[in-house]
Amino acid sequence: MLRSRRQRGKKSRALRLYFATDIHGSDVCFRKFLAAAKVYQVDAVILGGDFAGKALVPVLARGGDLTARIEGQSVTVPVAEWDRMAADINKAGFYPVRMEAGELAALEADPAALDRLFRSEIAAQLQRWCDLAAERLDPAVRCIITPGNDDPMEADAVLAAHPRVECPEAELCDLGPVTMASLGVVPTTPWNTERETSEEDLGKQISAMLDQVPEGKEAILNIHCPPYASGLDDAPELDDTLKPVIRGGRPSIIPVGSHAVREAIQRYQPSVGLHGHIHESRAAQKIGRTLCVNPGSDYGSGVLRGAVVDIAEDGTCLDFLLTTG
Amino acid sequence: MTSSDATAGTTSAGSSDAGRLFIRQTSGLVRELGIPAAIGISLASVAVVNTFINFNAGLTDFPKSDMYLPLVAAAVIWLVAMFAYRYLLRAVPRAGGEYVYLSRIVSPAVGAMAGLGIAVVFTYVLSTNAHFAAQFTPFMLTGLGLAFHSTAIANAGNHFGSNLSIAWLSVILMLIVAALSLFKVKIVARIIFTLIILQVVAFVALIGILAFKSHSDFVAAYGSFSHHAGAYQATITAAHANGVVFGTSIASAVAIIPFMVLNYNGVLYSYYVGGELRRPGRTYLYASTISIIVLVVLWVGVWALLRARAGLTFMQAQANLGVLNPDAYAKITTMPSVSGGLGYGLLLSGDPITKILFATAVPFAEIAVNLAFVTVTTRVLFAQAFDRLLPVSVAKIGDRNHAPNVAIGLVLVIGIAFCFLTSLVNLGSIVALQSLFFALILLAGGVAALFLPLRRPDLIELPGASEDARKAFLRKAAWVGGATTVLALFTVFELVTHSSVYGKFSWESILTLVIVLGAGPVIYAIARSVRRQRDALDLSMAMHELPPE
Numbered sequence: 001m002l003r004s005r006r007q008r009g010k011k012s013r014a015l016r017l018y019f020a021t022d023i024h025g026s027d028v029c030f031r032k033f034l035a036a037a038k039v040y041q042v043d044a045v046i047l048g049g050d051f052a053g054k055a056l057v058p059v060l061a062r063g064g065d066l067t068a069r070i071e072g073q074s075v076t077v078p079v080a081e082w083d084r085m086a087a088d089i090n091k092a093g094f095y096p097v098r099m100e101a102g103e104l105a106a107l108e109a110d111p112a113a114l115d116r117l118f119r120s121e122i123a124a125q126l127q128r129w130c131d132l133a134a135e136r137l138d139p140a141v142r143c144i145i146t147p148g149n150d151d152p153m154e155a156d157a158v159l160a161a162h163p164r165v166e167c168p169e170a171e172l173c174d175l176g177p178v179t180m181a182s183l184g185v186v187p188t189t190p191w192n193t194e195r196e197t198s199e200e201d202l203g204k205q206i207s208a209m210l211d212q213v214p215e216g217k218e219a220i221l222n223i224h225c226p227p228y229a230s231g232l233d234d235a236p237e238l239d240d241t242l243k244p245v246i247r248g249g250r251p252s253i254i255p256v257g258s259h260a261v262r263e264a265i266q267r268y269q270p271s272v273g274l275h276g277h278i279h280e281s282r283a284a285q286k287i288g289r290t291l292c293v294n295p296g297s298d299y300g301s302g303v304l305r306g307a308v309v310d311i312a313e314d315g316t317c318l319d320f321l322l323t324t325g
Numbered sequence: 326m327t328s329s330d331a332t333a334g335t336t337s338a339g340s341s342d343a344g345r346l347f348i349r350q351t352s353g354l355v356r357e358l359g360i361p362a363a364i365g366i367s368l369a370s371v372a373v374v375n376t377f378i379n380f381n382a383g384l385t386d387f388p389k390s391d392m393y394l395p396l397v398a399a400a401v402i403w404l405v406a407m408f409a410y411r412y413l414l415r416a417v418p419r420a421g422g423e424y425v426y427l428s429r430i431v432s433p434a435v436g437a438m439a440g441l442g443i444a445v446v447f448t449y450v451l452s453t454n455a456h457f458a459a460q461f462t463p464f465m466l467t468g469l470g471l472a473f474h475s476t477a478i479a480n481a482g483n484h485f486g487s488n489l490s491i492a493w494l495s496v497i498l499m500l501i502v503a504a505l506s507l508f509k510v511k512i513v514a515r516i517i518f519t520l521i522i523l524q525v526v527a528f529v530a531l532i533g534i535l536a537f538k539s540h541s542d543f544v545a546a547y548g549s550f551s552h553h554a555g556a557y558q559a560t561i562t563a564a565h566a567n568g569v570v571f572g573t574s575i576a577s578a579v580a581i582i583p584f585m586v587l588n589y590n591g592v593l594y595s596y597y598v599g600g601e602l603r604r605p606g607r608t609y610l611y612a613s614t615i616s617i618i619v620l621v622v623l624w625v626g627v628w629a630l631l632r633a634r635a636g637l638t639f640m641q642a643q644a645n646l647g648v649l650n651p652d653a654y655a656k657i658t659t660m661p662s663v664s665g666g667l668g669y670g671l672l673l674s675g676d677p678i679t680k681i682l683f684a685t686a687v688p689f690a691e692i693a694v695n696l697a698f699v700t701v702t703t704r705v706l707f708a709q710a711f712d713r714l715l716p717v718s719v720a721k722i723g724d725r726n727h728a729p730n731v732a733i734g735l736v737l738v739i740g741i742a743f744c745f746l747t748s749l750v751n752l753g754s755i756v757a758l759q760s761l762f763f764a765l766i767l768l769a770g771g772v773a774a775l776f777l778p779l780r781r782p783d784l785i786e787l788p789g790a791s792e793d794a795r796k797a798f799l800r801k802a803a804w805v806g807g808a809t810t811v812l813a814l815f816t817v818f819e820l821v822t823h824s825s826v827y828g829k830f831s832w833e834s835i836l837t838l839v840i841v842l843g844a845g846p847v848i849y850a851i852a853r854s855v856r857r858q859r860d861a862l863d864l865s866m867a868m869h870e871l872p873p874e
Contacts, residue, residue, distance in 0.1 A: 024351075032871035039869055056347040069346060072604065094346075104345065118349050150351040191352045231707075231722040231729070237511075246362050247514035254511065255727060277352075284711050285722055301417060301784075303429075304871055308862060321862040322711045324428075325871030 011312035014177045018042040020306035021224070021276030022148070022297035025053020025093035025122075030129050032304040032325055037141045040308050040323070044175060045141060048276050049148020049184045049224040050297075051129075052122045052155065055094045056114075058104050059085065068096065092300050095121040119152050126158045134164035142166060144173065147184040148224040148276065149195040172209055178218045178271065178315040181209040186225040186277060187258045190242060203260035210268045218315025219270040226257040226275035227265055227287060232294035233257030234281045265290050271317045272309055284322060291317045298324070358602050363595040363612030368619065369517075370591030370697070372690045374524050376624050377665040378457055379588050380631075383581040384644035384665075388570035391637065392585070392628045394578035399585035400621045402812045406767055407593055407613045409774035409809040412802040415606045416777055416784035423766055424708065426773035430781050439769055441709055441845030446762045447702040448736050451502070451695050452495065452743030453759050458691035459485070459494035464664040464671075468684025472677035482661070495744035498688070502695040503737045507728050513696055520693035527686035528623075530679050531670040535630035538673045543634045546672040551658035557639060559657050564642030567649045571638045583760040583820045588624065590763050592616050627666065635669050703732040712867050714852045746836075761820045765842075768813035774806030 018036045023029040030051075037045050059068040059082075067076045070088055077085050082098070089096040097117065099107070107114050133143045144166045147155055159167035166173065173180045185195045187202055197205075206223065213219045226232035236244040237252040245252040256278065265273055265287050273292035282296025282305060295307040304325050310318040358366075383390045413426050424443060428436020463482030470479025485494060505516055544557040553559065565571070595602065595612050602608045631640065646654045647662020660668050671683045707729070710720040723730040777784065778799035785802065787795050853864045 028873050031873035035871045035873065039871055040866060052349075052351075054349050054351045056349075058345055058347070107347075108345070114347055118347070150349075186352075189352045191350060193350060193352050229722065229724075229727040231720065244358060244362075246358075246365060247511065247518060251358065251362075252511060252514055282711065283707065283720065284717055285720065286717065291717075308866065310862065319861045321713055321864075321867055323867055323869065325869050 011314065011316065011318060013310045013318055014313040015044070015175060015311040016040070016042040017044050017046060017175075017274075017309045017311065018306055019046045019048060019222075019274045019293070019309065020295060020304055021048035021274075022050040022279055023047070023093070023299045023304070024050055024150070024297070025090070025095060025125065026299040026302065027087075027090050027125075028302040029093075029299045029304045031132070033306075034133055034136045036304070036306060036323075036325065037137055039325070042308065043141065045137070045143055046180075046222060046274065047145040048182075048222055048274055049146055050150045050276060051126065051145065051148070052151045053093045053095050053125070054150070055092075056118060056121060057089045057094045057096050058107070059089075059096050059098045060104060061098055061100060066098070091302055095125070097121065119154050122152055123154050123158050126155055127162075130158065130162040130165045134162075137164070142175075144168065144180075144182075144222075146182040146222060146224075147195065149184060149186040149189070149193045151184065152194055170205065170209065172212055175220075175311075177311050177313055178220050179213050180220050180222050181206070181213070181270075182222040183209070184224045187260070190238065199258060199260045202258060203263060206260065206264040210264065210270070213268075219268065220272040220274065220311075221261075221265070221270050222274045223261055224275065225261055225277050226281070226294050227262035227273065227292060228257040228259045229255040230257060230262065230287060230292055231283045231285045232275055232281050232292055233278050234283075235278050262287065265292065271311070271315055272320075274307070274309075282322065284320065291320060293320060293322070295322055358608070360608050360611045360615075363602060363608050364616050364619075366595045367592050367612055367616035369521055370594040371589065371616075371620060372524070372591075372694045373528050373620075373623065374667065374686045374690045375457070375694075376588050376627070377667050378663075378687070379584040380628070380640075381644050381663050381665045383584050384641055385648050387577040387580050388641075389572045389574035389577045390581055390641065391573040391578055392581070393625060394575070395581040395585040396588070396621060396624050396628065398579075398582050399589055400617050402582075402586055402767075402816065403589045403592055403617055404614070405805065405812055406770060406809045407610070407617070408805045409771055410593055410613075411606055411610055412774050412777060412785070412805060413770065414609055416781065423769040423773065424705070427769055429784070430773050430776050439845065440705060440712075441714060441848050442842055443766065444702060444705040444709060445739075445840070445844045446766070447698055447705060448739045449743050449747075449762070450759060451499065451698050451702065451736065451740040452747055454691040454695050454698070455495035455498040455502075455740070455744055456491065456747050458498050458688040459491045460663055461661075461687040462491075462494050464661040464668060465684045465688055467659065467661060467664075468671050468680050471671065472680035472684065479659075483659075492745050495747075496741050498692065498695070499737060499740050499744060502692060502699060503733055505692075505696055506699045506733050507723075507726055507730065509727060510700075513700070517693050517696050520689045520696075523682065524686050524690040524693065527667070527679075527682040528627075530674075530682055531666065532623075532627060532630065534670050534673045534679065535627070535634050538634060540634055540636065543669065543673060547658070547660070550660060550672050553657065556657050560646060560654075561638055561642045563650070563653050563657060564646040567646060567653065569642055569645040569649065571641055573637070580819055580823050583764060583816050586767070586816050587760045587763055589617065589620060592620060631666050631669065634673075640665070699733060699736060702736050703729045706732045706735065709848075713856070713862075713864060714848055761817065764813055764816040764820065768810060768817065771806055771809030771811075771813045775803060775810050777806060778803045 018040050020033050023033065033045060033047060057068050059066050064079055065076050066079055066082060066085055067074065068085060068089060086096040107117065137143055143164060145159055146167060146169050156167060156169060159165055168182050170183055173182065183205060185197050185202060185205065187199050188196050210219060233255045234253045235256045237254045239245050269288050270290055273290055275292060275294045276297065278294060279297035281294055284291065284293045293307045295305045298305050306323045307320055308323060309320045312318045380392060383392060383395065417426060417429055424436055424440035427439045462485045466482035467479050470476060485491065506513060548554040548556045593613050595609055643662060654662060667683045667686055671680055674680050674683065706715060707720045709715045710717050719732050719735060720729065721731045782799050785799060787798060856862065856864060
């Protein structure tokens with residue numbers, strides 16, 4: 001009797017998502033991201049922002065050798081080993097760029113040229129990744145990539161133009177049992193990055209999307225910044241020179257998430273909140289009935305952290321699992 | 326928010342000509358903790374006054390005890406382990422500790438089990454720390470009575486000698502720690518910092534007093550306190566009559582090593598913040614080496630001063646007589662026999678401020694350590710909850726105080742249960758089991774380092790190095806991991822083989838050990854089985870290695 005009642009009340013899975021974020025230029029992590037679709041047997045893979053790398057390593061060509069600085073050490077290899085050197089450099093998510101000494105000097109003297117080079121490298125890598133997704137992903141698996149605050153605006157055009165990838169930035173996206181709202185903008189940071197705004201404006205942007213979710217349909221959020229004081233947003237406190245503050249013999253950890261995101265979650269109560277931004281704050285937390293997840297990031301070690309989320313037919317969250325692969 | 330040697334800032338160039346690094350304007354701080362900060366973390370993780378507890382345990386449990394060799398040998402063990410952790414830090418340059426190392430290098434299941442085991446061990450440590458503080462309550466009241474010239478306060482300590490009263494005092498301390506833990510993390514950090522400063526000041530004051538007083542000053546002070554001019558010699562004579570053996574022996578010194586291994590616990594903890602260390606391998610190495618040297622100098626120096634002022638024979642007599650024949654001891658003096666070095670300092674100090682400092686040093690130290698351990702334990706519980714081994718509600722953060730109220734509550738309840746359990750076991754047993762737990766954690770680190778070159782050589786990268794150089798590096802890592810494993814096993818061996826001498830492995834202590842070590846595998850098996858029955862996501866997916874190709 002009890003069993004049959006339980007079985008009658010049991011919800012079945014209608015959608016399985018794999019969510020990862022903050023891979024910052026790591027080729028290895030993106031390839032693992034694509035492999036996750038098959039390993040976890042998901043219906044959609046979502047890359048939630050901050051896919052752009054943080055640094056560019058000039059590889060100087062001298063005679064038959066290539067010289068670059070990798071992990072703080074000067075490394076010289078024959079030109080024939082370019083692929084291996086490039087892979088070594090990219091393990092940290094950095095972009096290897098071959099150049100002559102003269103080009104390097106010119107680049108150093110011209111910040112605008114350096115900025116253009118960064119943007120072109122990011123766009124080129126993103127194009128390669130989208131092509132790889134088209135090649136490797138099962139056609140039935142949806143591939144959604146949305147930007148984060150560290151991603152240049154030019155990336156949106158690359159994503160929008162690619163037929164295999166969806167980029168519903170600042171839009172609603174129908175995933176079947178749920179509607180997903182995505183936003184990569186974050187509240188102002190000390191680093192003045194590409195996509196920042198005030199808490200007030202962020203709140204308005206989120207509301208503008210969620211107000212359009214059809215009545216009776218469950219929503220999920222794919223918002224790069226985690227909610228404030230949720231355990232998904234613990235980061236070292238910084239002083240005026242951006243160095244960690246030490247208190248009681250330990251780095252002081254404080255919440256750095258968004259008040260606007262938290263208020264939106266409390267107000268609209270979506271079934272799931274997918275977040276990133278704070279790499280070291282891998283966590284899952286319930287705010288009201290909303291399950292908020294930040295899988296964290298360990299891209300510098302070539303490790304992909306992610307979350308598998310099962311959604312029921314009625315759009316509620318059935319189950320989740322934080323993964324490391 | 327961390328990823329490389331780069332520092333955050335605007336688009337800019339690095340400094341080296343051979344290979345510049347251009348950095349974009351992105352969010353995130355990047356490896357900014359230098360050597361001084363790492364030393365601060367290492368030293369703050371060690372409860373310096375706990376050495377007196379371990380001195381007392383060594384003196385009580387072994388005849389002919391001396392601390393020079395154990396202190397140095399334990400430092401060597403930690404020094405070797407430091408190199409093993411350095412390789413681990415290089416392979417996995419992130420915060421996380423043994424749980425992450427084992428899950429990444431040996432097996433996810435082993436990692437998960439170790440994680441749960443460590444969570445239970447840390448909760449157990451909370452209760453033993455509370456127990457230590459409770460044991461020191463009579464001494465604290467004696468010291469405060471002396472400071473305030475109040476016999477009522479001093480005599481109040483006599484009411485806290487039974488196991489039950491010690492258990493209740495432990496519970497009260499646990500409740501104090503729980504209440505303080507509910508404050509915001511910034512406030513908790515300030516409380517910990519203040520308590521650490523107080524214990525360090527007490528330690529330094531003790532060194533000063535011991536340095537500037539003579540042996541005859543100590544004999545006179547002990548006699549004066551005991552209202553019996555010949556108390557010093559009477560203590561030695563009574564101890565001799567009760568079978569206490571004086572002198573030193575190598576065998577005893579070797580057997581005491583596990584206690585001193587426990588002394589240094591925490592000195593390598595800068596690897597827990599590996600993600601924030603600038604040039605992690607180098608910073609960690611320098612910070613840990615300097616911290617170990619500082620502690621060796623401090624503790625060996627204090628032991629030498631204690632030997633010179635109180636005398637080894639007297640220390641052996643006083644510590645053992647209080648255990649072997651409490652009535653005979655009580656007839657000579659009211660100085661609690663567990664008080665050790667702090668008690669000697671209390672006798673020699675002439676002003677109320679240092680008396681208060683000595684009297685409160687251990688309770689304050691234990692509160693500081695427990696506050697830090699609550700943070701660490703709740704973090705470990707969080708990790709288990711996120712890995713679905715425990716309910717997600719365990720990681721629930723309070724809306725008002727932003728504190729993990731459920732996890733703190735859970736730790737408190739289990740900790741209180743342990744408080745009552747440990748009160749049935751004598752002090753030496755608790756110290757021995759605690760040593761065993763930390764030896765096992767050390768063993769986990771050694772095994773992870775040993776397996777690193779065998780199972781995950783890909784995690785160690787040597788850009789530009791030849792294959793021969795890389796193989797040599799991996800061989801070295803295996804040797805260091807093997808050496809750490811052997812030393813950790815030696816520590817475990819010493820603890821287990823001397824159980825008859827200690828009388829440690831009673832059914833209570835074995836039950837405690839079984840609960841602590843068995844909790845991980847049992848909870849893992851239950852969680853996996855329950856999830857399979859419910860057709861939920863399989864736990865084995867949590868750490869599935871994803872193929873990049």
